[in-house]
Amino acid sequence: MPAHNEESNIGAVISRVPRLFHPEYTVEVIVIDDGSKDNTVVVAKQAGADYIVSFEKNRGLGAAVREGLAQCCRLNADIGLMIDADNEYPPELIPEVISPIMANQADYTFGSRFKGQIRGMKLHRRLGNYVFTFLQSLLLRKWICDGQSGMRGFSREAMENAEIIHDYNYAQVLTLNLIRKGFRLEEVPITYQVRTKGQSFIKFKEYVNSVIPAIYKEMRRPVTKSDRNDP
Numbered sequence: 001m002p003a004h005n006e007e008s009n010i011g012a013v014i015s016r017v018p019r020l021f022h023p024e025y026t027v028e029v030i031v032i033d034d035g036s037k038d039n040t041v042v043v044a045k046q047a048g049a050d051y052i053v054s055f056e057k058n059r060g061l062g063a064a065v066r067e068g069l070a071q072c073c074r075l076n077a078d079i080g081l082m083i084d085a086d087n088e089y090p091p092e093l094i095p096e097v098i099s100p101i102m103a104n105q106a107d108y109t110f111g112s113r114f115k116g117q118i119r120g121m122k123l124h125r126r127l128g129n130y131v132f133t134f135l136q137s138l139l140l141r142k143w144i145c146d147g148q149s150g151m152r153g154f155s156r157e158a159m160e161n162a163e164i165i166h167d168y169n170y171a172q173v174l175t176l177n178l179i180r181k182g183f184r185l186e187e188v189p190i191t192y193q194v195r196t197k198g199q200s201f202i203k204f205k206e207y208v209n210s211v212i213p214a215i216y217k218e219m220r221r222p223v224t225k226s227d228r229n230d231p
């Protein structure tokens with residue numbers, strides 16, 4: 001769970017995580033606190049976070065997700081699930097979002113808002129999502145519905161191989177990276193409710209100026225799967 005100044009939201013997200021959804025799985029919550037200046041850490045602890053990694057200074061959402069995936073590998077997790085700490089995504093649907101990975105039908109999943117139900121998303125955000133998702137579909141020659149989802153599942157192998165090439169964000173570059181490496185994507189419909197508390201970090205100009213060059217850079221990189229898991 002990447003978090004930056006989410007004291008008013010993170011407690012609700014953590015307490016909604018279904019811990020006992022499967023008898024053979026242990027569910028643990030890792031929070032990557034990206035230099036929050038409010039009480040995010042205190043609230044996360046009170047709500048039952050198992051691990052909290054705090055960056056001294058704000059590094060960006062890309063850096064936080066990269067660290068979260070690395071922590072999952074260090075803790076020997078079979079499956080990773082990232083979910084925004086802003087209480088917009090439904091923790092109750094974590095089992096559904098990871099079920100294609102549990103069934104070994106996918107390595108990488110999105111909780112897909114555009115296949116499910118969206119409440120409160122402004123028109124300009126909706127258009128921005130369409131544009132960036134369509135761009136990814138073109139680059140990958142593969143139809144994607146929700147390329148900016150803040151709820152994603154990962155197989156262990158996907159987590160070990162995932163490279164996020166900029167600190168500012170992960171959304172597009174991570175998908176381009178994993179799909180070009182041959183990992184199988186599946187999108188699972190979810191419900192989404194725009195935040196009622198706290199602030200969105202997206203500023204249009206800064207977002208476009210950071211994300212477009214990163215997409216270009218990612219597409220020019222040769223991608224190879226690590227052979228760590230190969231026999």
Ligand SMILES: Nc1nc2c(ncn2[C@@H]2O[C@H](COP(=O)(O)OP(=O)(O)OP(=O)(O)O)[C@@H](O)[C@H]2O)c(=O)[nH]1
Pocket residue numbers: 001002003004005006034058059060061062063064065083084085086088125150199200201202
């Ligand atoms: N690591 C990190 N996380 C951040 C930062 N800013 C926001 N976040 C977290 O990233 C998640 C998504 O942030 P939002 O601001 O809602 O951005 P978004 O969901 O992509 O965009 P919206 O459509 O506005 O909701 C939340 O869990 C935030 O706490 C940041 O600077 N660093």
Ligand SMILES: [Mg+2]
Pocket residue numbers: 084086088150195200
């Ligand atoms: Mg959000």
